[in-house]
Amino acid sequence: MTDSTGIMQRRCLVCRRQAGKAELLRLVVDDDGQVWPDVLQKAPGRGAYVCLQGECLTRIHDRQLGRAWKDSGIAQGQAALLQERAALAMLQLCRQSFRRLRSSLEIGRDAVMHRMWEKAPMLVLLACNAGAALRRQIEDACGKRQASGLNTTLVIFGDSATLGDIVERDVVSVLALNDSPACESLRQYCLWYGQLRETE
Numbered sequence: 001m002t003d004s005t006g007i008m009q010r011r012c013l014v015c016r017r018q019a020g021k022a023e024l025l026r027l028v029v030d031d032d033g034q035v036w037p038d039v040l041q042k043a044p045g046r047g048a049y050v051c052l053q054g055e056c057l058t059r060i061h062d063r064q065l066g067r068a069w070k071d072s073g074i075a076q077g078q079a080a081l082l083q084e085r086a087a088l089a090m091l092q093l094c095r096q097s098f099r100r101l102r103s104s105l106e107i108g109r110d111a112v113m114h115r116m117w118e119k120a121p122m123l124v125l126l127a128c129n130a131g132a133a134l135r136r137q138i139e140d141a142c143g144k145r146q147a148s149g150l151n152t153t154l155v156i157f158g159d160s161a162t163l164g165d166i167v168e169r170d171v172v173s174v175l176a177l178n179d180s181p182a183c184e185s186l187r188q189y190c191l192w193y194g195q196l197r198e199t200e
Contacts, residue, residue, distance in 0.1 A: 010049040013064050014056040024049040025057070025086060025192070027068070033075035035065055037086040039093055039189070052192045057083050083196060090193040091158075095166045097186035104177045105167060109134055112176040116141045121151035121179035123187050127160035128197065130173040138174055153179060153187060155194045 007020045013027075026038040026047040038047060048068035050056050061079045098105070106115045112124065122145070126138050138154070145152040157163050164172040179187060 012051040012056055013048055013068055014050055014060050017051055019051060021049070022188075024051050027065075027082070029065075029069050029072045029074060033073045033078075035074065035078040035082055035085075037082070037089045039086075039089045052086075052195050057086060057196065087193060087196045090189045090196070091162070091166065093189045094186065094193060097183065097189065098167050101177055101183055101186065102167070105175055106177065107167065107169065107172055107175045109137070109174055112138065112174050113141060115176050116145060118178075119150060122153070122176055123179040123183060123190070124152065124154045124174065124176045125157040125163060125190060126154060127158065127163045127173045128156050129159045134173055151179060153191075155187075155190045157190060157194055158197055 009018050010021050010024050011018050012024060021041065026041045026043075026049055027035055028038045028043045028045050028047050029035050036043075041047070046069065048065070050060055060082060062074065062076060065078055066074050106112050115122065122142075124138065124142055126135060130138075142152045142154045160171045160173045163175065164170050167175060177183060
């Protein structure tokens, strides 16, 4: 089904909210009854959808999955595995995207704070275990940019080891890049990953 603007709409299995396909995570089931996230929405077969706003993925249960694929023989315990599978899938996509955008990354406090002076839209990733002083400094700078009308997306991402891993460094507490159309999908993956980690 489509809305009045022609955007394909799907309904979340949990909250029943209807939204554009791009806002929802597609789920697919394999021949063994295992449910997997289809982040790129390209896997063959019938899909079901869940939104990642709020706690829908953490509230999903096996009965809902069974209803979505009535004749597929969903294996027991799939709901419990799904959040971790989704987080790992999005982390892998973030890693791949960052490899393509490596030349435009600013890594570390000084480099990120210097980039804050530019007027270009920014995507800023801050490790959840960053020190209190760094966190306050980055949040204040992002807030000032937003107050002055500059497009700034701040995502509290995994810990500093995870953030370092996706950009192939040891430990990274903060990084930033220009939020161009080329990193639209990266922004969505980062936001989803951050939301999943918040609900753990």
